[in-house]
Amino acid sequence: MHHRFAAVFLLTCLLAFLQPASAQEVAAFAIADATTGHLLDSYRPNKKLPIASLTKIATAMVVLDWMDVRGQNAGSLATIPPGVTDIDPSNPVGFQPGDQVSLRDLLYAMLIQSDNIAAYALADHVGRDLQRNTQSDSKPVDLFVAQMNALARNLGMTRTVFLNPHGLDAVREDPHSTAHDLVLLTSAAMQRSAFRFYVSQKERRITRRPPGGKPVEYNLANTNELLGINAIDGVKTGKSARAGECLILSAARPPESVQNPDNSYTITPRRLIVVVLGSTNRFNDAKRLLDNGWNLYDQWAAAGRPLEK
Numbered sequence: 001m002h003h004r005f006a007a008v009f010l011l012t013c014l015l016a017f018l019q020p021a022s023a024q025e026v027a028a029f030a031i032a033d034a035t036t037g038h039l040l041d042s043y044r045p046n047k048k049l050p051i052a053s054l055t056k057i058a059t060a061m062v063v064l065d066w067m068d069v070r071g072q073n074a075g076s077l078a079t080i081p082p083g084v085t086d087i088d089p090s091n092p093v094g095f096q097p098g099d100q101v102s103l104r105d106l107l108y109a110m111l112i113q114s115d116n117i118a119a120y121a122l123a124d125h126v127g128r129d130l131q132r133n134t135q136s137d138s139k140p141v142d143l144f145v146a147q148m149n150a151l152a153r154n155l156g157m158t159r160t161v162f163l164n165p166h167g168l169d170a171v172r173e174d175p176h177s178t179a180h181d182l183v184l185l186t187s188a189a190m191q192r193s194a195f196r197f198y199v200s201q202k203e204r205r206i207t208r209r210p211p212g213g214k215p216v217e218y219n220l221a222n223t224n225e226l227l228g229i230n231a232i233d234g235v236k237t238g239k240s241a242r243a244g245e246c247l248i249l250s251a252a253r254p255p256e257s258v259q260n261p262d263n264s265y266t267i268t269p270r271r272l273i274v275v276v277l278g279s280t281n282r283f284n285d286a287k288r289l290l291d292n293g294w295n296l297y298d299q300w301a302a303a304g305r306p307l308e309k
């Protein structure tokens with residue numbers, strides 16, 4: 001009996017050891033093919049969770065859509081609004097009310113270094129234009145956030161609610177989403193060449209123009225420590241007290257080319273998206289999931305890339 005108990009105990013320990021560590025250490029994750037959205041592996045993919053600065057992917061999408069519709073150049077200037085520095089007193093870039101900053105540099109600051117003031121300034125700038133054109137009594141940032149939620153609905157993100165453009169924890173309710181919803185958002189974002197370029201930059205020098213003063217430059221550093229490793233070309237980090245450590249990665253391999261009987265070729269993109277929510281070591285967890293994801297992708301591709309019904 002003693003030997004049987006010992007054997008069962010050792011087997012239990014071994015099975016626990018062999019379980020994916022990430023499933024034990026994160027609140028949720030998803031590994032997906034970016035082209036089809038097919039989930040290759042997941043853990044609680046539909047669990048509603050706070051997502052911190054991953055919110056800024058949606059913010060960037062709304063800004064880029066607005067720029068396309070309004071014919072706005074990325075070099076157009078926006079003004080840092082009054083009181084915005086209260087959102088993030090740390091203010092690493094040094095933005096001050098009245099500073100003029102290009103839309104391009106605000107997008108860089110928001111996506112590369114996850115700057116909260118840049119996110120709010122973009123929402124305020126776009127929201128004011130929406131306010132003028134709709135003659136709405138709503139506040140500019142509220143109008144902008146409504147567009148973020150409309151984007152979520154259009155993408156089928158049924159378990160997502162955005163409350164602000166930066167993702168900071170709210171007093172009464174946190175902005176929330178799910179690992180699966182974030183796959184949908186990131187897949188759409190990565191189809192935009194401008195977005196892919198912004199999130200692929202390891203560093204960038206931006207300029208703010210104080211009123212009546214000389215331009216001030218600042219060197220941004222990407223918060224994504226895995227950028228450039230194992231073909232990782234994006235996407236976004238997030239971290240807050242309630243959300244824990246969050247991370248979305250995108251990685252691509254050369255497209256697969258298959259010759260057809262008529263001598264034409266079928267070209268299939270190969271890109272993975274990894275979403276990690278509520279981690280205590282997001283970079284290790286995401287890297288491990290990405291490595292496993294490519295193994296799962298190869299098996300899925302060999303089986304003919306069947307999609308879930």
